[in-house]
Amino acid sequence: MIAIGCDHGAFELKLEIIKHLQNRGFEVKDMGCNDTNSCDYPIYAKAVADEVASGNAELGILVCGTGIGMSMAANKVEGIRAALCADCFSAQATREHNNANILCMGARTTGVGLALMIVDRFVDTPFSNDERHIRRINMYS
Numbered sequence: 295m296i297a298i299g300c301d302h303g304a305f306e307l308k309l310e311i312i313k314h315l316q317n318r319g320f321e322v323k324d325m326g327c328n329d330t331n332s333c334d335y336p337i338y339a340k341a342v343a344d345e346v347a348s349g350n351a352e353l354g355i356l357v358c359g360t361g362i363g364m365s366m367a368a369n370k371v372e373g374i375r376a377a378l379c380a381d382c383f384s385a386q387a388t389r390e391h392n393n394a395n396i397l398c399m400g401a402r403t404t405g406v407g408l409a410l411m412i413v414d415r416f417v418d419t420p421f422s423n424d425e426r427h428i429r430r431i432n433m434y435s
């Protein structure tokens with residue numbers, strides 16, 4: 295299952311991502327927000343991060359205006375490795391090298407078409423399981 299959350303700045307992008315992932319056969323859990331009214335993104339970052347950290351979700355996706363606030367907030371939750379990506383190379387590399395478990399993107403910085411390609415690359419790339427990457431990840435905390 296993939297948990298997803300957004301703030302008002304990325305509500306439409308979130309709906310596009312949900313539709314895209316469901317069309318691909320993924321189960322998606324929408325943690326809010328539920329409209330374009332101004333809201334506080336850390337609430338939704340925490341909701342998705344908790345789903346991933348607890349093991350309820352294998353991966354998470356968080357979108358806001360820039361993706362920056364979401365990534366900062368999500369990375370405060372133990373066990374979370376949230377990566378802000380605006381290109382496919384980074385999305386693949388952060389799964390392979392960092393074992394990122396949450397993808398963050400900005401709706402005001404990344405168009406829908408590219409965002410969906412980034413999502414695909416992120417969810418389709420497994421962690422390398424390479425010893426040197428495991429060692430480095432274990433040095434994060």
Ligand code: RB5
Pocket residue numbers: 301303304335358359360361362363364
């Ligand atoms: C909301 O205006 C905006 O600050 C938010 O979407 C995000 O970009 C924060 O990092």
